[in-house]
Amino acid sequence: MAVAPDRESGRGGVPFAMKDPLHVPRERYYDRAFFELERERLWPHVWQMACRLEEIPASGDFVEYEICDQSIIVVRQADGSIGAFFNACRHRATELAKGDGRFPGGQIVCPFHGWRWNLDGSSSFVFGAEGFAPECLDPDDLRLRECLVDTWGGCVWINMDPDAPPLLDGLAPVPAMLDPLGVENMRVWWWKEVILDANWKLAQEAFLEGYHTMQTHPQIRRGPDDEAPPQLLAYETYARGHSSFRNGTQRVKMTPDQSLELSRIFWEGQDAMTLEKDIRVMASVRDHPDAAQSFPRLAVDAIYEDAAARGIPIAPYGPAMKLWGGEVFAFPNYFVLPQFANALCYRSRPYGDDPERCRFEVWSLTTYPEGEEPGPPQLQGRYAKDDTEHWGLIPRQDFSNIERQQRGLHSRSFEQLRLATEWERAISNMHESLDRHLER
Amino acid sequence: MTRVRVEPLGADLEPEPGESVIEAAWRLGYQWPTTCWGQAECMLCRVDVIAGEEATVPQGADEELALRTRLPASAQRPGLRLACRLQVRGDGVVLRKRGVVAPGPTGAP
Numbered sequence: 001m002a003v004a005p006d007r008e009s010g011r012g013g014v015p016f017a018m019k020d021p022l023h024v025p026r027e028r029y030y031d032r033a034f035f036e037l038e039r040e041r042l043w044p045h046v047w048q049m050a051c052r053l054e055e056i057p058a059s060g061d062f063v064e065y066e067i068c069d070q071s072i073i074v075v076r077q078a079d080g081s082i083g084a085f086f087n088a089c090r091h092r093a094t095e096l097a098k099g100d101g102r103f104p105g106g107q108i109v110c111p112f113h114g115w116r117w118n119l120d121g122s123s124s125f126v127f128g129a130e131g132f133a134p135e136c137l138d139p140d141d142l143r144l145r146e147c148l149v150d151t152w153g154g155c156v157w158i159n160m161d162p163d164a165p166p167l168l169d170g171l172a173p174v175p176a177m178l179d180p181l182g183v184e185n186m187r188v189w190w191w192k193e194v195i196l197d198a199n200w201k202l203a204q205e206a207f208l209e210g211y212h213t214m215q216t217h218p219q220i221r222r223g224p225d226d227e228a229p230p231q232l233l234a235y236e237t238y239a240r241g242h243s244s245f246r247n248g249t250q251r252v253k254m255t256p257d258q259s260l261e262l263s264r265i266f267w268e269g270q271d272a273m274t275l276e277k278d279i280r281v282m283a284s285v286r287d288h289p290d291a292a293q294s295f296p297r298l299a300v301d302a303i304y305e306d307a308a309a310r311g312i313p314i315a316p317y318g319p320a321m322k323l324w325g326g327e328v329f330a331f332p333n334y335f336v337l338p339q340f341a342n343a344l345c346y347r348s349r350p351y352g353d354d355p356e357r358c359r360f361e362v363w364s365l366t367t368y369p370e371g372e373e374p375g376p377p378q379l380q381g382r383y384a385k386d387d388t389e390h391w392g393l394i395p396r397q398d399f400s401n402i403e404r405q406q407r408g409l410h411s412r413s414f415e416q417l418r419l420a421t422e423w424e425r426a427i428s429n430m431h432e433s434l435d436r437h438l439e440r
Numbered sequence: 441m442t443r444v445r446v447e448p449l450g451a452d453l454e455p456e457p458g459e460s461v462i463e464a465a466w467r468l469g470y471q472w473p474t475t476c477w478g479q480a481e482c483m484l485c486r487v488d489v490i491a492g493e494e495a496t497v498p499q500g501a502d503e504e505l506a507l508r509t510r511l512p513a514s515a516q517r518p519g520l521r522l523a524c525r526l527q528v529r530g531d532g533v534v535l536r537k538r539g540v541v542a543p544g545p546t547g548a549p
């Protein structure tokens with residue numbers, strides 16, 4: 001890719017490269033050439049979450065996954081495995097399937113001239129084949145072009161690069177951190193999205209730190225004087241751009257009523273991680289004789305007892321529970337925030353061909369009693385960032401900053417983000433990993 | 441179990457809950473005219489419901505739209521349904537459909 005001479009170019013010809021972990025050049029969030037470099041060198045070579053597994057339970061079920069100018073169809077095969085194919089007819093390029101749905105006859109049919117493929121991508125029919133030169137109908141060449149595909153964490157992941165490392169290597173250490181928390185058993189409670197006038201990275205960076213909580217979410221501040229010391233969270237960064245944060249060892253002492261109130265604010269504020277059913281269970285131990293001393297412990301025990309009684313396959317007690325209330329980020333754009341038998345998940349993608357717009361999705365997951373898992377989830381809807389009916393207070397507060405930030409980036413006064421070494425390292429870690437992709 | 445008769449072949453199909461008539465036929469190895477294979481696009485799977493209409497599940501929006509817009513007026517008539525969308529909820533449904541081929545050595549899909 002040609003880089004205009006007036007652009008600052010760093011290693012490997014990457015424009016606006018990261019020079020140190022303390023600063024992020026602003027152009028990374030709006031420059032067209034940078035965006036196009038991501039489109040060529042990041043997205044076609046990285047494992048990305050394509051859909052939830054429960055969206056395609058039966059043979060022939062499909063979901064279209066779109067990323068920038070590419071469309072991939074993810075198809076459940078007759079043998080239960082999953083295939084992923086570039087969504088382009090081998091005849092004249094028509095996209096074969098849109099959105100989601102089923103191929104009930106086990107055939108993927110082009111709507112233009114009726115060419116067909118089996119679910120495994122092999123060509124099954126060419127209408128008027130006698131009208132083509134044989135070299136145009138070589139069966140291998142007619143096969144739908146495949147992507148790498150694998151599953152982890154209740155999701156289907158795809159990678160367009162045949163030489164990519166295996167999924168679990170690419171995601172490490174994320175699976176090892178989250179598997180003990182039972183993420184495989186979680187199912188969608190709800191799923192919504194918002195279109196934001198902001199770069200996809202800028203949007204997700206609002207969720208890579210808890211440092212903004214004090215000012216952005218005053219209702220969930222913890223602490224005796226309504227002060228939330230930022231060091232309540234412990235941040236870690238990993239290779240390949242992944243990161244996490246969790247509650248640190250320093251605890252704010254709360255009465256049972258304060259704990260319950262905070263839980264209620266989280267539930268009402270996002271209907272995720274802590275759900276109404278959890279509040280009911282936690283409230284049941286409020287008057288326990290030991291509540292004043294050890295309410296958090298009693299509340300967790302009560303949640304486990306309730307899960308056992310209802311047949312909910314909550315993951316066993318273990319050190320991974322320290323991630324409850326924290327977050328795990330899987331580069332380039334997927335988040336899991338676990339709590340009890342629940343989790344909140346995010347995915348941020350470019351929207352359209354615009355570096356300054358993104359499609360930001362939110363899933364609230366929970367674990368259902370065995371045998372009572374709901375059917376395939378549907379995107380509930382696309383809601384405006386300030387829609388009070390469909391977004392809780394917490395995401396609305398987060399969304400409200402993002403577009404202002406994107407506009408602020410263009411201010412003639414502004415050059416680069418400056419990041420806290422202690423609280424915001426996950427952001428530069430993500431950018432550094434991005435540059436390693438762009439350098440290739 | 442609900443049973444559907446397909447004339448003139450005289451085939452009896454037993455669609456499972458949630459299964460369309462064409463899917464039941466495919467599952468049992470019948471061939472059924474189609475070029476879109478279940479996307480409510482090609483109209484070739486359409487059938488006449490000649491008896492037992494009260495035991496059919498009413499049309500959804502996509503079937504209604506397809507039948508209204510993807511067939512010439514001369515082909516439209518009461519009782520017309522798409523086999524790739526038609527579901528039944530009781531016995532007694534009889535359909536007329538030419539071109540359905542029974543399972544067999546040459547009839548396997």
Ligand code: FES
Pocket residue numbers: 089090091092093094110111112113114115
């Ligand atoms: S473009 Fe697909 S069949 Fe012609």
Ligand SMILES: [Fe+2]
Pocket residue numbers: 206207212213216217394398
């Ligand atoms: Fe926030």
